[in-house]
Amino acid sequence: MKNITFYGRFENDILAGRKTITLREASDANVSAGDKVRVSRYEDDVFFCNIEVIAVTPVMFDNLNETHAAQENMTLEQLKDVISEIYPGLRELFMIEFRLI
Ligand SMILES: CC(=O)Nc1cc[nH]c(=O)n1
Numbered sequence: 001m002k003n004i005t006f007y008g009r010f011e012n013d014i015l016a017g018r019k020t021i022t023l024r025e026a027s028d029a030n031v032s033a034g035d036k037v038r039v040s041r042y043e044d045d046v047f048f049c050n051i052e053v054i055a056v057t058p059v060m061f062d063n064l065n066e067t068h069a070a071q072e073n074m075t076l077e078q079l080k081d082v083i084s085e086i087y088p089g090l091r092e093l094f095m096i097e098f099r100l101i
Pocket of ligand 1: 006022023
């Protein structure tokens with residue numbers, strides 16, 4: 001099974017179903033619709049759930065909108081700040097939509 005990591009600060013939102021997408025750079029988006037993926041924390045690699053990928057869609061940073069923000073359980077300003085911090089200067093992102101399994 002493939003693995004993906006999330007920062008620990010996102011764990012509770014994922015487990016509660018409040019965060020249903022993740023925005024990644026291309027090298028971190030090597031999953032496809034239907035993949036079942038093991039999820040662990042980036043900081044310590046502790047497993048915390050499995051997800052199924054619903055879709056993988058390219059999205060430009062400048063086209064991020066309120067829907068993306070809601071799917072990340074953030075405001076749009078928060079989302080842009082978070083993505084800019086994780087991927088400084090990156091314009092082309094990939095949105096991975098997922099559900100808990
Ligand atoms: C570890 C890591 O890169 N985590 C990320 C990156 C972008 N979005 C996200 O939800 N988690």
